[in-house]
Amino acid sequence: MAPRLPQLFLDKMEHLLGAEFPAFIASYGDSRLYGLRINSLKLTSGSWRDINPFGEGEGMPPIPWTAEGYYYDEKDRPGKHPYYHAGLYYIQEPSAMVPVELLGVRPGDRVLDLCAAPGGKSTQIAAKLQGRGVLVSNDNARERTKALAKNIELAGVRNAVVLNEEPHRLADTFAGWFDRILVDAPCSGEGMFRKEESMIAEWEKHSVERCSAMQRDILRHAAAMLAPGGTLVYSTCTFSPEENECAIARLLAEFPELEVVPVEARYGWMPGRPEWAAEYGTDAVQTAMHPLAGTVRLWPHRVKGEGHYAAVLTKRRSGDDQAGRVGEDGHDGRKRGSGERALNAEPRDRRRHGSGGKAMGSGKPIVRGPERSSGRYSEPLRKAAKEEADPLAQWQRFAEENLTAGAEFTGVPVVYGTRVYLQPEEMPSLDGLKVVRAGWFVGEAGSGGKFQPSQPLAMGLKAADAVRWLNFRADEPETLRFLRGETLHPDAERMNAAIPAVSDGGSRGGKDELRGKFPAETVNTKGYTLVCVDGYPLGWGKYSGGMLKNGLPAGWRRM
Numbered sequence: 255m256a257p258r259l260p261q262l263f264l265d266k267m268e269h270l271l272g273a274e275f276p277a278f279i280a281s282y283g284d285s286r287l288y289g290l291r292i293n294s295l296k297l298t299s300g301s302w303r304d305i306n307p308f309g310e311g312e313g314m315p316p317i318p319w320t321a322e323g324y325y326y327d328e329k330d331r332p333g334k335h336p337y338y339h340a341g342l343y344y345i346q347e348p349s350a351m352v353p354v355e356l357l358g359v360r361p362g363d364r365v366l367d368l369c370a371a372p373g374g375k376s377t378q379i380a381a382k383l384q385g386r387g388v389l390v391s392n393d394n395a396r397e398r399t400k401a402l403a404k405n406i407e408l409a410g411v412r413n414a415v416v417l418n419e420e421p422h423r424l425a426d427t428f429a430g431w432f433d434r435i436l437v438d439a440p441c442s443g444e445g446m447f448r449k450e451e452s453m454i455a456e457w458e459k460h461s462v463e464r465c466s467a468m469q470r471d472i473l474r475h476a477a478a479m480l481a482p483g484g485t486l487v488y489s490t491c492t493f494s495p496e497e498n499e500c501a502i503a504r505l506l507a508e509f510p511e512l513e514v515v516p517v518e519a520r521y522g523w524m525p526g527r528p529e530w531a532a533e534y535g536t537d538a539v540q541t542a543m544h545p546l547a548g549t550v551r552l553w554p555h556r557v558k559g560e561g562h563y564a565a566v567l568t569k570r571r572s573g574d575d576q577a578g579r580v581g582e583d584g585h586d587g588r589k590r591g592s593g594e595r596a597l598n599a600e601p602r603d604r605r606r607h608g609s610g611g612k613a614m615g616s617g618k619p620i621v622r623g624p625e626r627s628s629g630r631y632s633e634p635l636r637k638a639a640k641e642e643a644d645p646l647a648q649w650q651r652f653a654e655e656n657l658t659a660g661a662e663f664t665g666v667p668v669v670y671g672t673r674v675y676l677q678p679e680e681m682p683s684l685d686g687l688k689v690v691r692a693g694w695f696v697g698e699a700g701s702g703g704k705f706q707p708s709q710p711l712a713m714g715l716k717a718a719d720a721v722r723w724l725n726f727r728a729d730e731p732e733t734l735r736f737l738r739g740e741t742l743h744p745d746a747e748r749m750n751a752a753i754p755a756v757s758d759g760g761s762r763g764g765k766d767e768l769r770g771k772f773p774a775e776t777v778n779t780k781g782y783t784l785v786c787v788d789g790y791p792l793g794w795g796k797y798s799g800g801m802l803k804n805g806l807p808a809g810w811r812r813m
């Protein structure tokens with residue numbers, strides 16, 4: 255049934271759309287569309303096709319603008335499937351996949367998702383980064399950053415930092431620092447009326463004027479954090495010109511170094527409307543109107559998705575000529591000034607592999623928090639590993655005993671109190687900022703030198719990274735029992751173990767010694783075990799004497 259739309263909204267849309275208004279209104283009678291995006295950090299589209307439990311016959315129809323995106327039928331309920339708990343996909347409204355496609359992220363980029371909760375677009379960005387470069391995911395709503403952090407962790411993202419800040423506070427730390435910035439702005443949500451009727455009441459509460467003031471403030475600080483030559487994508491899920499064309503026109507007027515990179519109108523996307531900026535904007539808006547036709551509007555009567563708006567902007571560098579056009583792969587064809595890093599040509603990637611103690615990642619550890627108020631470790635890492643209570647030493651030992659030598663870690667180990675994170679390299683100091691996750695949370699030091707591996711560690715690993723693993727099929731009852739937090743009693747025959755990275759008193763196992771399945775009698779199956787569904791990790795269990803204690807934290811269990 256079509257939602258009851260506010261009269262004020264109907265009048266304005268009729269005025270804006272004219273002859274197209276009846277088709278627009280008729281689309282509210284159509285049922286909403288459901289989308290999911292395969293997580294390419296965990297599997298390829300090909301491996302997804304092999305295991306896809308949804309859709310019939312031809313499988314799920316692809317979403318044309320996102321290679322990993324598919325429409326699904328409501329009755330499939332993918333949020334209930336064990337693969338959801340393995341982070342194999344993210345449930346995302348199809349049009350909401352567009353902004354990240356336009357951002358042109360490449361592995362190695364420094365990316366900011368400024369209004370990120372609950373994390374749909376952050377997980378999409380992380381997939382494009384493929385573990386290289388940096389993702390800073392921020393949201394100013396404390397409560398919402400919990401879901402944001404969890405979604406990032408569920409997706410197995412290893413190179414993200416989650417912050418809970420106002421944009422102006424970030425701008426002090428990150429001036430001119432990011433290659434790509436996404437501003438998926440808080441908005442009046444007119445494009446979501448069909449998807450969520452509750453948005454109608456929200457619209458009546460939060461006026462278009464109030465939203466556009468917020469957007470202006472957010473965009474201003476985003477512009478300051480963009481590196482010369484960088485790309486900023488602004489997106490909303492609303493139709494009002496005040497929050498779309500006008501917001502961009504104001505930004506262009508305030509920051510002459512920014513320019514619109516025209517988006518190719520494909521898939522039924524429509525050009526932005528400069529004339530609406532003139533009608534609904536101020537004088538300042540009028541001067542920067544024309545390029546707005548290069549921004550893009552998704553109308554629910556023209557695409558298979560909800561209503562959205564997106565604009566792609568670039569910050570000119572001295573010597574740059576006009577912006578190119580955002581093409582097939584989301585990259586523009588701009589020329590680069592000489593002597594500067596060509597953003598799209600050579601991705602930034604300074605990670606190192608196989609350095610020192612492997613769990614120590616690839617940089618010098620940083621220790622913060624109550625136990626150690628300041629300072630960096632300067633002593634050799636192996637020596638530090640002798641201190642039993644030391645979180646870094648515990649993590650190192652855990653990794654040596656429970657992870658295989660093939661498991662690779664990058665990033666700078668950071669300790670906050672007893673918790674250990676691997677932070678993407680190159681991060682400036684986050685001192686003074688509200689940090690929700692300082693990086694990939696790998697676990698926590700415990701008493702008696704016992705390190706507790708975290709759920710995010712499990713989600714960021716591959717089955718082959720763990721010395722012990724136990725695999726269930728998605729349709730086995732044990733899979734659901736594990737997800738519910740139950741203790742299991744698996745057959746000893748099913749326990750798998752490989753040789754740890756360090757075995758026999760400290761000598762490192764070589765790559766050749768790994769993998770393979772070793773009979774339970776010859777390899778110790780007692781200890782932390784990565785529990786998997788069809789080869790994809792779900793969480794930790796601890797195996798001993800035929801019993802697997804369930805390590806899923808309460809908030810990660812399936813109710």
Ligand SMILES: C[S@@+](CC[C@H](N)C(=O)[O-])C[C@H]1O[C@@H](n2cnc3c(N)ncnc32)[C@H](O)[C@@H]1O
Nearest residue numbers: 369370371372373374375393394395438439440
């Ligand atoms: C449209 S939602 C973002 C959706 C998200 N990008 C996704 O794909 O899952 C807008 C978000 O902006 C946040 N927000 C509102 N004002 C903000 C501000 N001043 N700075 C940062 N975030 C803000 C809201 O809390 C909300 O989570």
